Amino acid sequence: MVISKYILLSSRSWVYAGVGFTLIFPVLWLTLLRIVGNPQYLQYFMVGTVVNTSFLIPFIGTAQDMAYIRRGSTIYTVLFSNGADHWDIALGYITQTLLLTLPSIASLLLLSMAILGVRYGVAQIMTTLVTALVIALSSSLLGYALGIGVRNYRITNQVSQVIPWPLLLLAPVYYPITILPQAIRLVSLVLPTTYMALAIHGSLVLNPMELIRGLLGLLVYSSASILIARHAVIRGEVNG
Amino acid sequence: MVNSENVIVKAECLWKRFGSLTANECISISAHEGEVVSILGPNGAGKTTLLRQIYGELRPDSGVVTVMGLSPKEAKGRGIMGVVPQEATPFNLLKVREHVEMLVRLRGVPRGMVKGCVDEALEAVGLREYGGKLIDELSGGMKRLVLVASAIACRPRLIILDEPTVGIDAQNRRSIWNVIRAARDEGSAVILTTHYIYEVEELSDRVYLMNRRIIMDGSPSELRKVLPWVEVRVDDTGEVFRVGWDEAIGIIDDLVRRRVRFEVKEPSLEDVFIKVFGDPHEAE
Numbered sequence: 001m002v003i004s005k006y007i008l009l010s011s012r013s014w015v016y017a018g019v020g021f022t023l024i025f026p027v028l029w030l031t032l033l034r035i036v037g038n039p040q041y042l043q044y045f046m047v048g049t050v051v052n053t054s055f056l057i058p059f060i061g062t063a064q065d066m067a068y069i070r071r072g073s074t075i076y077t078v079l080f081s082n083g084a085d086h087w088d089i090a091l092g093y094i095t096q097t098l099l100l101t102l103p104s105i106a107s108l109l110l111l112s113m114a115i116l117g118v119r120y121g122v123a124q125i126m127t128t129l130v131t132a133l134v135i136a137l138s139s140s141l142l143g144y145a146l147g148i149g150v151r152n153y154r155i156t157n158q159v160s161q162v163i164p165w166p167l168l169l170l171a172p173v174y175y176p177i178t179i180l181p182q183a184i185r186l187v188s189l190v191l192p193t194t195y196m197a198l199a200i201h202g203s204l205v206l207n208p209m210e211l212i213r214g215l216l217g218l219l220v221y222s223s224a225s226i227l228i229a230r231h232a233v234i235r236g237e238v239n240g
Numbered sequence: 241m242v243n244s245e246n247v248i249v250k251a252e253c254l255w256k257r258f259g260s261l262t263a264n265e266c267i268s269i270s271a272h273e274g275e276v277v278s279i280l281g282p283n284g285a286g287k288t289t290l291l292r293q294i295y296g297e298l299r300p301d302s303g304v305v306t307v308m309g310l311s312p313k314e315a316k317g318r319g320i321m322g323v324v325p326q327e328a329t330p331f332n333l334l335k336v337r338e339h340v341e342m343l344v345r346l347r348g349v350p351r352g353m354v355k356g357c358v359d360e361a362l363e364a365v366g367l368r369e370y371g372g373k374l375i376d377e378l379s380g381g382m383k384r385l386v387l388v389a390s391a392i393a394c395r396p397r398l399i400i401l402d403e404p405t406v407g408i409d410a411q412n413r414r415s416i417w418n419v420i421r422a423a424r425d426e427g428s429a430v431i432l433t434t435h436y437i438y439e440v441e442e443l444s445d446r447v448y449l450m451n452r453r454i455i456m457d458g459s460p461s462e463l464r465k466v467l468p469w470v471e472v473r474v475d476d477t478g479e480v481f482r483v484g485w486d487e488a489i490g491i492i493d494d495l496v497r498r499r500v501r502f503e504v505k506e507p508s509l510e511d512v513f514i515k516v517f518g519d520p521h522e523a524e
Binding site for chain 1: 292297324331339376387
């Protein structure tokens with residue numbers, strides 16, 4: 001865990017972007033949806049904003065950071081050759097995103113009550129916070145697998161910015177699945193964001209079955225990410 | 241003192257291929273306690289590939305590397321190695337002191353010793369007053385010094401420096417040389433690659449010349465003896481005689497009698513390098 005402290009220290013250089021993406025933009029987005037959105041989907045606006053916040057930055061941040069330190073520079077080699085294990089480095093980045101996401105989600109949940117006029121109890125807030133952390137962890141793992149798996153870091157930089165949008169727009173994140181056309185509903189079943197939205201909705205309405213279905217979906221994606229990352233590490237040791 | 245008991249690194253017949261390219265062909269090298277070992281070879285000779293296998297970033301296709309009797313991974317886990325990889329960049333978003341401290345802590349140095357080690361390493365490379373500065377704000381040469389300080393802090397038993405003085409000015413290069421000598425004097429084994437051959441002559445106890453495989457090895461003076469000539473350069477006329485010692489004595493005797501100014505130059509390691517690997521200009 002030594003490395004987590006220093007990775008966290010390095011994040012002070014982009015604190016403004018971090019606060020912007022994890023708090024200010026979500027609050028503005030929520031406010032906009034409150035003003036122009038259909039009031040019957042209020043609950044989904046909240047689900048979408050929490051999913052967006054706990055998915056986007058951990059995914060893009062981890063993918064781009066990993067791609068840069070592994071492929072765009074030799075920082076990864078400096079850390080690795082001087083004692084860090086591959087998983088120490090991964091854990092460092094994941095811890096960083098979790099620690100940065102937690103206060104944002106907590107603030108967002110509290111602010112949402114004022115913005116949307118919804119009411120959440122302590123149990124709902126606590127469950128949603130834990131679920132949001134699981135989503136951030138899962139998203140970090142997806143980002144890690146992308147960052148370490150693709151050799152050309154410029155491709156990772158671009159792909160990591162493109163991938164989130166279909167994942168957020170083709171999945172029932174900001175709206176219920178029932179308003180999606182049939183074909184897109186089928187597509188949404190293979191998207192991780194669908195399960196993130198299920199888990200957050202289940203947490204906010206305290207529906208255990210929905211929460212468990214969402215978390216099981218995330219478990220599948222996280223396991224796949226770990227396998228991809230492990231394969232990339234072994235491939236790197238053999239092929240350079 | 242070099243003997244089989246104080247061996248720090250032992251690589252035995254390492255082979256490494258990348259597709260159809262063979263980077264290392266049955267390479268065997270060793271480095272002992274209190275020894276600076278340099279690896280010299282032209283670009284693409286497989287030096288960095290060899291080092292990456294020693295510090296465990298690459299798996300050899302066959303052959304074995306041991307560091308103090310352990311696998312590279314185990315040795316890394318016990319904090320035995322300090323490494324400056326080729327073309328390395330430090331973690332630019334940290335402050336200088338934080339970077340050195342991070343690598344010291346990664347090597348498992350007890351907390352109570354960390355501050356002393358960091359101070360000593362920063363002092364050794366002349367970065368003490370820059371400890372609180374963000375690495376991103378330093379010049380390229382100073383960033384290399386941060387890496388060297390991070391690698392040598394707390395004197396790991398094995399220090400691997402892959403071209404550590406690239407882009408560093410003469411004064412700072414001397415600082416790094418002093419750091420390498422101090423590490424050797426305190427018993428660390430240092431493995432060095434560089435394209436500055438005079439650096440190898442200054443620092444090395446043993447040199448391996450390699451081009452995918454080891455071509456020869458020995459101390460710098462042993463390697464220089466490969467070339468059996470001496471150069472007599474006459475200052476006034478610019479004439480150069482590259483002859484054996486017996487013939488050179490006759491020429492010198494004649495020049496002394498004629499009171500002509502001249503200089504005598506023995507082969508350098510660079511001459512050996514050119515002889516072994518060829519002169520690209522002659523090939524053209």
